[in-house]
Amino acid sequence: MQPFFEDVAIGQELPPVTRRPKLMQMVRWAGASENLHPVHYDPEVIRASGVPDALVHGRLKAAFVTEVVTNWMGTRGTLHKLSIRLLGMDFPNQELVCRGKVIGKPETSGGPVVECEIWLENPQGEVTVRGTAIVSLPHRNGS
Amino acid sequence: MAQAGSLVTDELKKLVGVESEPEVWEIEKGAIVKFAQSVGDTNPLWNDPDESSKTCYGGMIAPPTFTSMLRNEKLYDTIFELDLPAKRVLNAGNEIEFFEPIRPGDIITVTGKLANIAEREGSVGRMLVLTFEYTYKNQTGKVVSIGRNNIIRY
Numbered sequence: 259m260q261p262f263f264e265d266v267a268i269g270q271e272l273p274p275v276t277r278r279p280k281l282m283q284m285v286r287w288a289g290a291s292e293n294l295h296p297v298h299y300d301p302e303v304i305r306a307s308g309v310p311d312a313l314v315h316g317r318l319k320a321a322f323v324t325e326v327v328t329n330w331m332g333t334r335g336t337l338h339k340l341s342i343r344l345l346g347m348d349f350p351n352q353e354l355v356c357r358g359k360v361i362g363k364p365e366t367s368g369g370p371v372v373e374c375e376i377w378l379e380n381p382q383g384e385v386t387v388r389g390t391a392i393v394s395l396p397h398r399n400g401s
Numbered sequence: 402m403a404q405a406g407s408l409v410t411d412e413l414k415k416l417v418g419v420e421s422e423p424e425v426w427e428i429e430k431g432a433i434v435k436f437a438q439s440v441g442d443t444n445p446l447w448n449d450p451d452e453s454s455k456t457c458y459g460g461m462i463a464p465p466t467f468t469s470m471l472r473n474e475k476l477y478d479t480i481f482e483l484d485l486p487a488k489r490v491l492n493a494g495n496e497i498e499f500f501e502p503i504r505p506g507d508i509i510t511v512t513g514k515l516a517n518i519a520e521r522e523g524s525v526g527r528m529l530v531l532t533f534e535y536t537y538k539n540q541t542g543k544v545v546s547i548g549r550n551n552i553i554r555y
Contacts, residue, residue, distance in 0.1 A: 277441060286438075287436075287439040290435045290438075291439070291469055291470040292470055292472075293469070317492070318440065321442065324465050324466055325440070328444055328464070333453075333458070334456075334457060338498065338499055340495070340496070340499075342494045342496070344494045389494075
């Protein structure tokens with residue numbers, strides 16, 4: 259359902275997005291995005307890097323958390339700015355829960371916007387991605 | 402001369418602000434769909450020509466994180482090939498501003514530069530934070546997006 263600017267409240271939570279990436283999905287994303295660094299799939303390189311398993315790409319996790327915003331804002335919402343900080347490692351076959359919350363409705367030179375905080379939690383309870391998104395939403399009066 | 406004990410080499414300092422050669426990407430509809438499917442993102446705007454044609458965009462557009470594949474290879478290679486005292490590479494995050502959607506058929510020109518170097522003490526010891534800035538222009542010369550990427554060397 260398309261949200262309208264007037265109906266959005268600060269503190270409101272956005273519907274979460276849950277993903278459990280398998281190695282196959284990571285390889286598929288690596289191919290589709292041509293980010294082919296082997297620490298994300300090659301057992302030898304993974305061992306040599308001293309990490310316990312293949313690393314889920316930071317940019318794939320960024321794509322997961324971004325979906326929280328794009329799913330919620332609907333086709334009439336516009337994303338203006340996305341800031342993503344990658345804070346920790348994640349590994350395949352773990353449930354990654356992406357969440358979001360409205361933290362502000364600031365006035366800008368281009369009109370009022372909605373600021374959301376977005377983040378990703380892993381099964382260990384760590385927040386490994388944290389960011390913000392600035393979006394504009396349609397108004398009830400049609401503007 | 403670089404400061405004693407500093408991770409910032411003279412070679413690195415010289416790169417700051419130097420604009421890369423432009424790299425040109427032709428945006429194919431199939432590449433957008435493949436990217437969205439690999440993420441598992443089913444939004445009709447980047448998956449469905451019919452559904453997206455009924456929206457205010459009048460057709461398909463690329464998802465927000467699609468610019469992560471529109472790299473500037475030459476600049477990207479310098480990240481990994483720079484002979485720095487700090488050998489290991491980490492992607493610390495991105496900031497992307499969106500001005501216009503990217504659509505199938507667009508010709509996107511990507512230029513980039515090393516915009517800033519910062520040296521910090523972090524959980525992994527002394528590290529360098531390299532901020533790369535990318536500008537994406539479409540075939541009409543409009544800047545569709547600006548991206549900043551923080552790469553840590555430690």
